Structure formats: C-alpha cells, structure tokens
Amino acid sequence: MFLPQLLVLLIAFSSQASAIPWLYDAHDENVNQRRQQSSTNGSWLLSKDSLGSGVDRLALFSSMKGSQGVLFGGMATFDVYGLQNFNTQASYSYMCVANHQGDDYSTENVVAAGWMVSPTSYVDSETHFYTLWTADGYKSGGCYNLDCDGFVPVQNAPITPGDTLDLAKGKLNITIKIFKNKVDGDWWLYFGYNNHKLTAVGYWPKSIFTNMVDHANLIQWGGYTFSETGVASPAMGNGHWPGIDSASVRDVRFVDDSGSGYKIDPWPGGLGASISHKESYGATISGDEMFYYGGPGGCTK
Numbered sequence: 001m002f003l004p005q006l007l008v009l010l011i012a013f014s015s016q017a018s019a020i021p022w023l024y025d026a027h028d029e030n031v032n033q034r035r036q037q038s039s040t041n042g043s044w045l046l047s048k049d050s051l052g053s054g055v056d057r058l059a060l061f062s063s064m065k066g067s068q069g070v071l072f073g074g075m076a077t078f079d080v081y082g083l084q085n086f087n088t089q090a091s092y093s094y095m096c097v098a099n100h101q102g103d104d105y106s107t108e109n110v111v112a113a114g115w116m117v118s119p120t121s122y123v124d125s126e127t128h129f130y131t132l133w134t135a136d137g138y139k140s141g142g143c144y145n146l147d148c149d150g151f152v153p154v155q156n157a158p159i160t161p162g163d164t165l166d167l168a169k170g171k172l173n174i175t176i177k178i179f180k181n182k183v184d185g186d187w188w189l190y191f192g193y194n195n196h197k198l199t200a201v202g203y204w205p206k207s208i209f210t211n212m213v214d215h216a217n218l219i220q221w222g223g224y225t226f227s228e229t230g231v232a233s234p235a236m237g238n239g240h241w242p243g244i245d246s247a248s249v250r251d252v253r254f255v256d257d258s259g260s261g262y263k264i265d266p267w268p269g270g271l272g273a274s275i276s277h278k279e280s281y282g283a284t285i286s287g288d289e290m291f292y293y294g295g296p297g298g299c300t301k
C-alpha cells in the first residue's frame, strides 16, 4: 500500500518519523517538479521564476481516519509571522483538506489555505495569505490563489487569496475554516481573526473535483518548507522550536457539513505527527485543540 512518494519520504526521513503508512505529503518532492512542468501553462507558477529542484521538509499533524474516513472539513487558528532573509526558500503554515484513494497518487484532490513567505513566488518578502487546489495530484489542473479558474471568490470577502497579511499591528491570528457545505455541495473557505466572525472568502465548486466530490478523508495542519538542494532550510513558524515562544495552531477542529466545528476525538490521539527533518523542525501537542510547531531550519540535510 506504500505510495512511491511515501517511500521517497520515508527514505528521506533519516529519523523515525511517525508518518502513518498511507499518509502522503500534499507538498511532496514531486510537487515542485510538477509545478515546473506545468509552468508553461502558468497554472502552478506564481511568478516569473521557476522553482529549482530542492528539499521539502514538513512538521505537521494529520487526521488519522484512514483512507475510508469521511470528513467534511477542518479549521484552525494560526498565528502569523514575518520571516526574513529568504532567497529561493519558502515557508508555509497551512491546513489542507484532501482525499486520497488507493495508491494512485495522481488522483489526489487537495484544497489548502494558510500563510506563506516565498520571494520566488510573490517577488516580495511579505507574508501572504494563500490558497491552493488540485484535483490531479498537482499535475496540470489547479493552482495557487486566483491564478487559474477554480476557486470562486465571493463579494464582501474579508480577504482575497494571495493578499499580503499586515503584520504592522503586531501578532496576527488568522482563522481558516474549510468545509463541504451540504446545501450546495461545494467546498467553502471562511476566514477571520482570532476565531471571531468567520466570513466566506469563496468556494471551490464540487465540479472541479474527482474523488473529493462527496467528502475528504485527510486533513493536515502544520508547516512546510522548501529550499533548493544545498541551500539551508528556512525558518518554519516563527523560527523557534515548539514551545511557548513558537508558532502555534489553535482551535484545531473538524468541521461538519453545516460549518460547525467539533472536537477531534480522541484528542490528541486522533492526530498523528509527521516530522520529516527533526534537526530543523518539530511539532508538539500543547493543551486542548492546540499544538506548537516550527523551528529554525538552517540545515542542508
């Protein structure tokens, strides 16, 4: 049942990452390759530069429902940071909702939202709110933000995918909720600050998906970084190791098809940690519906 990609990941993980057997990484090593391949269509590429080959690293928690699991959504509140001195590195903090069936990686359906710093993508060093979707394992369909058809923004949205997040007023906490609305069957994205007054940003129509038309079976929350081969890994989160000074993810919940959050049961036993490079990053549960994650990076391994 192992995915080729998972084998690559497991080989890459020198430490005993507690990856669950069927877990795939929505940002696995092939993604950058595919982003490059599809760059001629402009769909996966945000800007002029192409991402070189490199190393993907992650520290995240995944729902443990298995491929037969039925999930309609998830939510979380992320604190947001500015990260300096990036060149070609990129750092993401996100939640993704996915459906993965069998061992055919090319059918992966994924939607994600969070914040990211990627000068290569945005041609600035700001922290951006981002979304992405794919219905074919990051091949030709799908893209970031509004770079292709797919995500439908709604009027009076509190934010637009790709927007810069204003960190001038101090620590920002953004809440992201993604769920399949039982009324129209589409996958809706809601956004707010401090888990307050969440407002619709837009939706991914059910028609763009293949195996995520009915439900998802995997939700992940955490951090991901990319750096070119030989280039030191960048900071994840706020650059601190998991603890009271680090980045956190709060209000970590599943969401039902009415849009209501509910506790992951058992907490935290319903989640599995995946940490690909323990010399760079970590992720640890802290209290109810919350975990710390991130790290300084700085490794070329």
Ligand SMILES: *[C@@H]1O[C@H](CO)[C@@H](O)[C@H](O)[C@H]1NC(C)=O
Binding pocket: 037, 038, 039, 040, 041, 139, 140
């Ligand atoms: C470009 O888009 C077309 C139509 O969606 C697709 O068939 C083709 O594979 C894409 N090309 C690349 C390089 O992804």
Ligand SMILES: *[C@@H]1O[C@H](CO)[C@@H](O)[C@H](O)[C@H]1NC(C)=O
Binding pocket: 079, 170, 171, 172, 173, 194
């Ligand atoms: C963000 O959340 C933390 C933890 O709940 C809180 O202490 C802080 O005041 C929040 N920041 C803002 C700007 O609301």
